[in-house]
Amino acid sequence: MKKAIIYLLLLCALLAAGAGVYLWNKPHRNIEDARPMPVNAAELSAAFEADEAGANRKYLNQPLTVSGIVGEVADNDSGQMVVFIRGYDDLSGVQCTLREGAANGKPAVGNQVTISGFCNGYTTVVILDDCKFVR
Amino acid sequence: MRTIYAVIAAVVLLLWSTLSHAQDYTTRKGQVQFSSSTSAELIEATNNDVAARLSADGKGLFIIPVKSFRFKKALMQEHFNENYMESDHYPKATYNFTVTDIERVDLNTPGRYSVRTKGTMAIKDVKRDIEVPGYIVVADDKTIRIEADFSVVPADYNIVIPKLVENKIARTIKVKVNSSLNK
Numbered sequence: 001m002k003k004a005i006i007y008l009l010l011l012c013a014l015l016a017a018g019a020g021v022y023l024w025n026k027p028h029r030n031i032e033d034a035r036p037m038p039v040n041a042a043e044l045s046a047a048f049e050a051d052e053a054g055a056n057r058k059y060l061n062q063p064l065t066v067s068g069i070v071g072e073v074a075d076n077d078s079g080q081m082v083v084f085i086r087g088y089d090d091l092s093g094v095q096c097t098l099r100e101g102a103a104n105g106k107p108a109v110g111n112q113v114t115i116s117g118f119c120n121g122y123t124t125v126v127i128l129d130d131c132k133f134v135r
Numbered sequence: 136m137r138t139i140y141a142v143i144a145a146v147v148l149l150l151w152s153t154l155s156h157a158q159d160y161t162t163r164k165g166q167v168q169f170s171s172s173t174s175a176e177l178i179e180a181t182n183n184d185v186a187a188r189l190s191a192d193g194k195g196l197f198i199i200p201v202k203s204f205r206f207k208k209a210l211m212q213e214h215f216n217e218n219y220m221e222s223d224h225y226p227k228a229t230y231n232f233t234v235t236d237i238e239r240v241d242l243n244t245p246g247r248y249s250v251r252t253k254g255t256m257a258i259k260d261v262k263r264d265i266e267v268p269g270y271i272v273v274a275d276d277k278t279i280r281i282e283a284d285f286s287v288v289p290a291d292y293n294i295v296i297p298k299l300v301e302n303k304i305a306r307t308i309k310v311k312v313n314s315s316l317n318k
Contacts, residue, residue, distance in 0.1 A: 028209040056226055061202065076183040077166040077313065084163075095163055097183065120202035121226035123186035125163055127200045 041068030045087030165314025
């Protein structure tokens, strides 16, 4: 009986340790595992500019697939590729930071592009992170 | 006649606002990092999605999308967003400031100028008037970089650290700003 209790306690301790190790090492969110909602860049940027709180309720934290025209391609200070998709006017748009290893090829300014990523909200443009190219 | 005056006034106003904005330096991908260092744990995060603006008269603004802070560990990132910053409710932090000694800076001459800023930091639902020293670095190509190192006390901004993890999170968080701005 005593032995059974000891084994049971040991099993519980092992399970707890396993869960701890899993949580500590769990991977970052990955756009490959998500089912993004399609939206075009003009519509998305207009939604945030018209009603930021309402757009946050709808889009914040959500995986999105955004389509539009490439306005700028540059690297950020961490060396990640950042693609800016033009919004409904010259100042608005969606800033997409490609996740590591996803920046295969550089889209040309003026071309149509489709990018999936997670919406982190709005600064002066809509922010999309952990992105990958769809086409 | 009145209409003509109104039109002239409108044109002058438009020109003035265009010219004054032409002097603004901006970025959408500025960098802000922070670190919390205790004997138990070192926690670091980097944000490359910071929007910043600085006008020639010294008025400026930083807008920081909280969810863009990237941590090494996904679990830390989750705790930061859900438990401490409540970023679903407060998705951005801002610092609306004035460089109080902007006259020391010659935006046409490359150099590293030490400056003082004074403004309002808004994190979560708390706004505090603070002063932050820093540098404006004017590069050869006339772009500028804003550099600053300062501390933030989480308790000042309604960020409650549970007793259980108190020894893992520093009472003051070190913040580092390093953002390049273009005209």
